[in-house]
Amino acid sequence: MVDSIELDPKIWPDTADRNSRGEITIGGLSVTSLVEEYGSPLFIFDEAHIRERARQYLSAYNTADVPTDIYYAGKAFLSTTVAKWLVEEGLRIDVCTGGELEVALRAGVKPESILFHGNNKSVPELEKAVEVGVGRIVVDSLVEISRLSQIAAVKGVTQQVLVRVTLGVEAHTHEAISTAHEDQKFGLSIASGAALDAIELVLSQPSLSLLGLHSHIGSQIFDASGFEIAAHRIVELADTVRKKFDFTVTELNVGGGMGIAYIPEDDPIQVGHMAKAIHEIISTECARVHFPLPKLAVEPGRAIVGGAAITVYEIGTVKPVLVTDELVRHYISVDGGMSDNIRTALYDAQYTVALASRQTAALAVTSRVVGKHCESGDIVVRDTLLPADLAPGDLLAVAGTGAYCRPMSSNYNFLPRPAVVSVKDGKSQVLLRRETMDDLLALDPGIK
Amino acid sequence: MVDSIELDPKIWPDTADRNSRGEITIGGLSVTSLVEEYGSPLFIFDEAHIRERARQYLSAYNTADVPTDIYYAGKAFLSTTVAKWLVEEGLRIDVCTGGELEVALRAGVKPESILFHGNNKSVPELEKAVEVGVGRIVVDSLVEISRLSQIAAVKGVTQQVLVRVTLGVEAHTHEAISTAHEDQKFGLSIASGAALDAIELVLSQPSLSLLGLHSHIGSQIFDASGFEIAAHRIVELADTVRKKFDFTVTELNVGGGMGIAYIPEDDPIQVGHMAKAIHEIISTECARVHFPLPKLAVEPGRAIVGGAAITVYEIGTVKPVLVTDELVRHYISVDGGMSDNIRTALYDAQYTVALASRQTAALAVTSRVVGKHCESGDIVVRDTLLPADLAPGDLLAVAGTGAYCRPMSSNYNFLPRPAVVSVKDGKSQVLLRRETMDDLLALDPGIK
Numbered sequence: 041m042v043d044s045i046e047l048d049p050k051i052w053p054d055t056a057d058r059n060s061r062g063e064i065t066i067g068g069l070s071v072t073s074l075v076e077e078y079g080s081p082l083f084i085f086d087e088a089h090i091r092e093r094a095r096q097y098l099s100a101y102n103t104a105d106v107p108t109d110i111y112y113a114g115k116a117f118l119s120t121t122v123a124k125w126l127v128e129e130g131l132r133i134d135v136c137t138g139g140e141l142e143v144a145l146r147a148g149v150k151p152e153s154i155l156f157h158g159n160n161k162s163v164p165e166l167e168k169a170v171e172v173g174v175g176r177i178v179v180d181s182l183v184e185i186s187r188l189s190q191i192a193a194v195k196g197v198t199q200q201v202l203v204r205v206t207l208g209v210e211a212h213t214h215e216a217i218s219t220a221h222e223d224q225k226f227g228l229s230i231a232s233g234a235a236l237d238a239i240e241l242v243l244s245q246p247s248l249s250l251l252g253l254h255s256h257i258g259s260q261i262f263d264a265s266g267f268e269i270a271a272h273r274i275v276e277l278a279d280t281v282r283k284k285f286d287f288t289v290t291e292l293n294v295g296g297g298m299g300i301a302y303i304p305e306d307d308p309i310q311v312g313h314m315a316k317a318i319h320e321i322i323s324t325e326c327a328r329v330h331f332p333l334p335k336l337a338v339e340p341g342r343a344i345v346g347g348a349a350i351t352v353y354e355i356g357t358v359k360p361v362l363v364t365d366e367l368v369r370h371y372i373s374v375d376g377g378m379s380d381n382i383r384t385a386l387y388d389a390q391y392t393v394a395l396a397s398r399q400t401a402a403l404a405v406t407s408r409v410v411g412k413h414c415e416s417g418d419i420v421v422r423d424t425l426l427p428a429d430l431a432p433g434d435l436l437a438v439a440g441t442g443a444y445c446r447p448m449s450s451n452y453n454f455l456p457r458p459a460v461v462s463v464k465d466g467k468s469q470v471l472l473r474r475e476t477m478d479d480l481l482a483l484d485p486g487i488k
Numbered sequence: 489m490v491d492s493i494e495l496d497p498k499i500w501p502d503t504a505d506r507n508s509r510g511e512i513t514i515g516g517l518s519v520t521s522l523v524e525e526y527g528s529p530l531f532i533f534d535e536a537h538i539r540e541r542a543r544q545y546l547s548a549y550n551t552a553d554v555p556t557d558i559y560y561a562g563k564a565f566l567s568t569t570v571a572k573w574l575v576e577e578g579l580r581i582d583v584c585t586g587g588e589l590e591v592a593l594r595a596g597v598k599p600e601s602i603l604f605h606g607n608n609k610s611v612p613e614l615e616k617a618v619e620v621g622v623g624r625i626v627v628d629s630l631v632e633i634s635r636l637s638q639i640a641a642v643k644g645v646t647q648q649v650l651v652r653v654t655l656g657v658e659a660h661t662h663e664a665i666s667t668a669h670e671d672q673k674f675g676l677s678i679a680s681g682a683a684l685d686a687i688e689l690v691l692s693q694p695s696l697s698l699l700g701l702h703s704h705i706g707s708q709i710f711d712a713s714g715f716e717i718a719a720h721r722i723v724e725l726a727d728t729v730r731k732k733f734d735f736t737v738t739e740l741n742v743g744g745g746m747g748i749a750y751i752p753e754d755d756p757i758q759v760g761h762m763a764k765a766i767h768e769i770i771s772t773e774c775a776r777v778h779f780p781l782p783k784l785a786v787e788p789g790r791a792i793v794g795g796a797a798i799t800v801y802e803i804g805t806v807k808p809v810l811v812t813d814e815l816v817r818h819y820i821s822v823d824g825g826m827s828d829n830i831r832t833a834l835y836d837a838q839y840t841v842a843l844a845s846r847q848t849a850a851l852a853v854t855s856r857v858v859g860k861h862c863e864s865g866d867i868v869v870r871d872t873l874l875p876a877d878l879a880p881g882d883l884l885a886v887a888g889t890g891a892y893c894r895p896m897s898s899n900y901n902f903l904p905r906p907a908v909v910s911v912k913d914g915k916s917q918v919l920l921r922r923e924t925m926d927d928l929l930a931l932d933p934g935i936k
Contacts, residue, residue, distance in 0.1 A: 113862075115861075115862045115863075115900075115901055118902070119932050119934065120932050120934030120935060121932075121934045124934070136861075136862035136901055137860070137862075137901040137902055137903060138902075138925075139899075139901060139902025139903060139904070139925055139928065140901060140902050142902070142925055142929070143902060143929070143932070146929070146932075146934070146935050146936075147934065157862055158860060158862060159805065159807075159819075159821050159858070159860065160804035160805050160821035160822070160823065160858075160859075160860035161804075161860075162804060162823060162860075180805075181805045181807045181821075182807075183805050183806070183807075183880060184805060221809070221810050221811055221812065222809075223809065223811045223817065224809075224819075224864045225807070225809075225819045225821060225856075225858040225864065225866070225867075226864060229809065229810060231810070232809075232810040234810075356608035356609075356610060357607065357608050357628075357629045357631050357632060358631070359607075359629045359630075359631075359673070361669070361670075361671065361672070361673075361677065361680075362669050362677060362679070362680040362682075363669055363671045364669065369671065371607075371672075371673045373607050373608035373629075373673060374608070375608065375610060382830065382834070382898075385834060386830070386833060386834050408673075410607070410608075410673040411608075412585070412606060412607065412608035412609075412610075413563075413584075414561075414563045414584035414585075414605055414606060415563075416672045416673065416674060418673070419673075432631060447898075447899070447900055447901070448898050448900045449898055449899075450830075450895075450896050450897055450898045451587075451895070451897075452563075452895055452896045453563055453584055453585040453587060453588060453895070454566070454585055454586075454587025454588050454590070454591060455585060455587060456587070470933050471932070471934075472931045472932055473931050473932075473933060475931065477586075477587055477590055479927075479930075480587065481590070481591070481594070482927075483920045483921050483923065484567050484568050484569075484591070484594075484919070484920055484921075485918050485921060486567065486568030486569045486572070486594070486595065486919075487568060487594050488594075
């Protein structure tokens with residue numbers, strides 16, 4: 041049968057189901073009714089899924105012997121409502137610009153539970169962060185340390201900081217790559233000595249208080265292997281700092297990057313297993329050099345919201361294209377595209393897609409879901425099987441669009457961005473309203 | 489010396505220069521003064537450059553024997569002011585969504601000089617286009633032909649259309665690839681018979697009037713070679729239509745895709761040479777089958793505005809990173825990034841960048857210009873040489889950002905999008921005003 045009928049629980053939101061008419065439902069509401077109410081395309085978040093992932097992280101990481109702070113990486117998707125849910129569940133929030141900080145503050149997130157990232161925070165951003173009392177600022181360069189120190193001194197406060205270090209470890213989906221150096225914009229290299237210089241500089245500033253070290257080894261991490269070398273190197277650095285400066289860091293933040301399943305072949309490690317592995321690795325490394333076990337922190341973003349949302353599109357045209365003399369590909373054009381999901385074009389990201397508005401007994405055929413933009417690379421799902429009887433007016437649902445889709449969305453071709461709604465127990469609410477042409481035209485002073 | 493001091497006229501806007509303080513000027517105004525007035529980052533368009541390119545296209549293509557319509561491809565960059573300039577110069581406008589159509593209409597562009605593209609125009613978009621009297625709609629699928637025919641019939645008008653055909657020719661920068669079939673969302677294939685079916689369907693609809701055929705062979709085209717096979721196939725199709733349906737098409741639109749120079753190595757053909765080559769190719773093909781020479785049309789977008797703009801950024805941090813034991817790379821972090829220019833990450837696009845706010849005698853060193861987003865792929869210019877003495881507060885200018893940068897821009901990490909201004913003869917004006925945090929927060933109903 042058509043494999044797009046079954047909703048793989050690994051990929052779809054926790055409450056995703058099909059009703060008797062074959063419509064996909066989230067939180068008890070059919071996508072058909074949601075599109076009727078809010079229009080298409082539409083991002084639909086499953087509130088229960090988000091809250092459940094937050095709880096899983098908290099319980100998996102917070103064992104008696106290793107207290108761990110869970111920071112939600114707001115860059116994955118941020119709105120005041122989502123921030124409130126996560127704080128209610130006990131998470132903290134990680135932001136990386138003044139804009140994200142503003143949203144978190146407007147959501148009522150306590151400043152002391154906010155962590156501020158970024159390779160190039162502006163002076164006004166740092167001033168604001170210090171002023172409101174952001175709990176942790178992750179410093180990323182020598183110039184930033186001086187800048188922040190001065191800002192804190194002027195304001196008469198002591199700012200808690202972490203130093204972001206690069207370990208020379210890159211964790212890819214199924215492999216960890218380890219080198220001495222890292223050719224990237226973030227962090228201060230252990231191997232080059234920059235990390236130690238930065239730590240020394242922080243320790244010399246009376247207006248800065250060094251809490252600990254921060255590292256981040258990659259994205260879509262599916263297993264714990266990369267953390268072994270990472271933990272070895274970062275604990276070794278902490279030990280060097282203790283010996284050299286007689287200062288003991290009390291916090292290690294190992295960053296984010298925990299992966300989710302976009303397609304059936306994706307097999308990310310369970311959060312409980314990952315937590316256990318990371319705790320063991322850190323404990324072992326600390327024991328090796330008799331380093332007092334620090335507080336840990338992790339920063340899941342995609343792992344919390346990525347699988348929680350789907351994007352629903354309405355089909356506009358179906359075009360069978362003869363690709364070779366043997367192969368016909370159905371090009372299914374939808375009413376959105378690379379403006380609401382750039383990840384397929386940007387990262388060759390793969391997605392799972394299904395007919396969402398009815399049932400069908402039609403055979404599955406080679407299909408490609410494309411957008412309505414004037415660009416041949418405007419592809420939503422490159423290779424998939426979809427029912428042969430898809431027709432204009434049918435709704436398609438793309439799973440796993442909760443992270444990095446709406447945040448990276450554009451108005452390419454003057455397409456207003458879709459609404460984002462959430463559903464729980466048969467009730468829906470707007471997280472971000474749909475843009476209108478008036479919103480877009482408001483920036484053009486030539487519009488009368 | 490530092491090659492970033494010289495402004496290669498092939499790459500930079502026509503009026504770009506350096507004043508006695510070493511500041512880059514456009515239209516007589518220094519980028520320093522423009523950033524003081526409008527903030528950073530800032531897109532700066534050279535009005536004279538845009539008008540000059542429009543005039544070049546008109547004079548190159550409009551010879552006595554081959555009248556040619558020049559459609560500006562609005563997707564490259566559209567604002568009411570730019571649309572007005574181009575119409576003043578004699579260009580027509582090509583749009584591909586209801587949003588772009590709206591901007592063109594608000595700019596006062598005459599509907600009959602607008603051409604409407606798109607693989608998935610919605611019913612409301614088609615209705616609006618027919619209603620306002622858009623001159624040409626390029627139909628892209630059988631279902632769209634039926635849809636448009638019905639809309640026009642209901643409104644009691646005859647809508648002029650072109651049929652978009654796929655030729656099996658892909659023009660890349662320096663090569664033309666030719667196959668029988670094309671695996672893409674646009675158009676109707678000649679080889680599969682879909683093009684002829686579509687033409688027959690159009691001819692059978694009393695509410696549609698077939699003007700001609702449309703093809704588009706690629707992007708960043710640097711020479712005319714791809715047009716030879718293209719013209720051969722499209723004129724052959726026109727001849728088949730004449731013989732089979734006793735109908736002679738009177739218009740051939742060969743699309744856009746004319747390239748520009750982003751870096752010194754780029755060597756696009758001059759517009760005059762390209763026009764001459766296309767005219768000769770089409771004339772030869774028509775003569776071969778005794779086909780009456782049709783009106784031609786081309787659709788430059790990037791070629792008009794791409795080189796007309798620069799993006800100015802302020803440097804926030806400079807970080808020397810030890811890449812290997814022999815190589816240090818300067819990571820120059822600026823106050824924008826992949827939100828205002830996704831092309832580097834999306835297409836591995838290359839750009840030319842220069843220190844814009846002062847002169848320097850410093851040596852050039854291996855550098856990478858990166859943005860402030862929380863993503864290691866947030867790169868503006870991957871490999872470049874820049875003065876070793878760059879420091880926070882310096883301004884950098886990236887050339888060739890007039891096309892597909894602001895239109896594809898996002899609010900990733902809640903970064904408001906930069907202002908877009910234009911300069912001419914020492915005077916500046918706003919094309920699109922800078923976004924504010926309030927603009928972004930306005931979509932979140934949780935903001936009080």
